[in-house]
Amino acid sequence: MKSPLLFAAALLAAGSIPLPAAAQQAPLKVGLMLPYSGTYAALGDMIEKGFKLYVQEQGGKLGGRELQYVKVDDESDPSKATDNVNKLIRRDRVDVLIGTVHSGVALAMARAAKESKTLLIVPNAGADAITGAQCAPNIFRSSFSNWQPGYAAGVVAAKKGYRRAMTITWNYAAGQETVKGFTEGFEKTGGKVVKDLGVPFPNVEFQALLTEIAAQKPDVVFAFFAGGGAVKFVKDYDAAGLKKTVPLVASGFLTDGTIEAQGASAEGILSTLHYADNLETPRNNAFRKSFALTYKQNADVYAVQGYDAAQMLGAGLAAVKGDISQHDKLDAAIARAKIDSPRGRFALSPQHNPIQDIYLREVKGKYNELVDIAVRALADPGRGCKL
Numbered sequence: 001m002k003s004p005l006l007f008a009a010a011l012l013a014a015g016s017i018p019l020p021a022a023a024q025q026a027p028l029k030v031g032l033m034l035p036y037s038g039t040y041a042a043l044g045d046m047i048e049k050g051f052k053l054y055v056q057e058q059g060g061k062l063g064g065r066e067l068q069y070v071k072v073d074d075e076s077d078p079s080k081a082t083d084n085v086n087k088l089i090r091r092d093r094v095d096v097l098i099g100t101v102h103s104g105v106a107l108a109m110a111r112a113a114k115e116s117k118t119l120l121i122v123p124n125a126g127a128d129a130i131t132g133a134q135c136a137p138n139i140f141r142s143s144f145s146n147w148q149p150g151y152a153a154g155v156v157a158a159k160k161g162y163r164r165a166m167t168i169t170w171n172y173a174a175g176q177e178t179v180k181g182f183t184e185g186f187e188k189t190g191g192k193v194v195k196d197l198g199v200p201f202p203n204v205e206f207q208a209l210l211t212e213i214a215a216q217k218p219d220v221v222f223a224f225f226a227g228g229g230a231v232k233f234v235k236d237y238d239a240a241g242l243k244k245t246v247p248l249v250a251s252g253f254l255t256d257g258t259i260e261a262q263g264a265s266a267e268g269i270l271s272t273l274h275y276a277d278n279l280e281t282p283r284n285n286a287f288r289k290s291f292a293l294t295y296k297q298n299a300d301v302y303a304v305q306g307y308d309a310a311q312m313l314g315a316g317l318a319a320v321k322g323d324i325s326q327h328d329k330l331d332a333a334i335a336r337a338k339i340d341s342p343r344g345r346f347a348l349s350p351q352h353n354p355i356q357d358i359y360l361r362e363v364k365g366k367y368n369e370l371v372d373i374a375v376r377a378l379a380d381p382g383r384g385c386k387l
Contacts (some may be wrong), residue, residue, distance in 0.1 A: 025322055027068035028160045030313075031088035033099030033109060036073040039202050039227040039254075040101045042257055043302045047123045049295055050306030051098060054314070057290065062310070063317025070094055074105045076202075081108035091114050095324045096121070098309055101302075103127035103146070103173040110134045115362050117327060119316075123309040124302060126131075127173045130352035133384030137331045140352040142309040142339075145380035146177035146275050149251040152272040152358035152374040153222055154185025162186075162219035165193050168209055168233075169224040170201040178224040178251050186222075194218060204232040210240040221246050227251040231261045238265035255363050257300045266363045275301040275343040276370035287342040301340075308341045315339070351382030 032051075036045035048071075055067055070092045072084050081104070089112060096111055096270045097120040100106050106125030113120035114136040122130055122139070126146035130139060157165060165186055169175030175198065183193045195216065197209045213221055219373025221242070225233045234254065237243055243265070259266050277288075277298070287307065291299035312334050319333030320326040339346050339354075346356045358375045361368040 005154075019246075025085050028062070028065040028096065028317075028322070028324060029068050029070060029092065029094040031092060031094035031097045032069055032071045033074050033085060033088060033097060033105075035076045035101050036071070038076050039226075039229060040076050043124065043227060045325035046257065046300055046302035047098075047306035047309075050291070050299070050308075051123070051310045052306075053291055053294055053303075054307045054310035056294070058170045058314060062314040063320065063322035065317060065322040066268035074100050074102065076102040076105060077341070078104035078108060079347075080104070081105040082112065085109045085112040087123070089113075089118055089237025089312075095119070095312060098123060098192070098306075102126055103177075105135065106130060107173070110136075110139055113139055119313075119324075119327075119330065121309045121312055123305040125174070126378070128177050129173075130386060131349070131351040131380060131382070132322045132382055135351050135382065135385035135387055137335075137387060138327065140312060140334055140348065141354065142312055143305040143354070144356070145353050146174050147181035147380050148356075148358055148378055149253075149272045150183075150222075150224070151185040152181075152360075153249050153251060154182040154187070154191070155189065156223065156270070156272060156374050157182075157220050157358055158189035158191045160220075163191050164218045165191060165196050165214055165220045165222055165256045166197060166218040167193060167224075168197040168206075168213070168217060170200045170203070171198040171228065174226075175224045176352070177198060179222070182222045182251075197291070198199070202228050202229055206233055206236045207240075210236060210242060213242060213246060214240065218246060220249055222251075223254055224251045224310075227258065228254075230254045234258070234262045234269070235265045236345060243268075252301065252359075252361060252368065255368055257302060259363060259366050259368070267365075269363045270371070271368065272358050272374045273305050273360055273361065273368070274354070274356045276361045277367040278369050279343070280358075281342075281344070282340040282343075283340060292319055301343075304342050308339055308343075311339050312337060342351050349379045349382060350387065351380070351385040353380045353382065355379040376382050
């Protein structure tokens with residue numbers, strides 16, 4: 001009679017006993033490097049919720065792999081970014097990086113991802129260089145480039161007949177690049193930006209600059225702020241009496257996720273972005289219903305970007321059946337993916353940035369409501385990218 005151990009070994013060799021869990025694929029380690037404190041904390045929270053919602057809808061797995069999350073608060077601080085991302089890559093040995101909101105932090109993440117060949121999906125930060133000069137086969141974006149909403153806002157302002165514009169933003173990559181996009185779109189059709197105003201990030205003392213706007217009397221002001229700074233700016237703009245005298249056109253982040261805090265001061269603001277709350281499509285309606293039921297709050301553009309980051313990762317993992325080690329095949333699958341997003345279907349540019357409609361929205365009550373499509377299928381030029 002065979003011993004129990006020999007009998008079990010024979011069954012195992014014949015495939016009659018399932019492999020123990022330890023011998024199966026371990027959970028995929030996903031490093032979430034997002035702002036969980038400070039000005040952008042609410043944005044990081046929505047990105048994470050959107051990402052996890054898509055995973056939940058797939059039964060908790062992507063490409064047959066369960067996910068294990070390792071979270072780091074990046075504090076929206078570029079000086080800490082390199083250390084933080086290297087902890088995730090070297091100490092925690094994550095398979096995938098998801099992050100972040102602040103463009104300066106994301107640039108550091110992109111450098112580390114490029115050097116280590118770790119898959120990075122950026123669910124917000126629009127720094128042009130991420131899909132420009134710092135592009136790489138393993139770096140993707142599920143959101144936008146700073147240039148895209150800025151350029152579209154410039155086109156909108158020019159079409160409305162405005163000829164003299166001033167801009168105002170924080171003095172950091174996201175603000176400056178968005179303003180450059182606005183200037184390109186505005187001046188391409190005959191407008192002129194007469195002055196750019198800036199404040200250090202995350203400074204929210206706007207009074208002196210608002211006084212200068214009142215003195216210059218431009219036809220229109222273009223603004224880029226987000227999070228808590230956006231709330232303060234919109235309220236101060238209204239309190240200074242400028243809302244009644246100088247129209248405000250903005251990158252959509254001025255009012256996304258901030259409308260309720262801005263209250264009546266936000267009413268009527270026009271903005272351009274790749275998402276609008278009331279897009280009447282089955283995909284968007286289903287997404288918003290699912291998000292509301294799961295989290296007891298309304299989705300916003302940040303939730304959409306997190307959701308689509310998970311969709312992109314899922315497309316790649318499906319192609320390699322969960323085998324993250326097949327880097328080239330994984331990257332190629334994400335690059336050619338067609339994403340059925342709540343914002344509308346999109347493909348990726350050769351530089352791995354979404355080619356997407358940019359919408360014109362107007363604040364009505366608590367929503368950024370769709371007015372029109374500002375620019376259809378807008379692709380970032382990807383300047384400096386060599387893949």
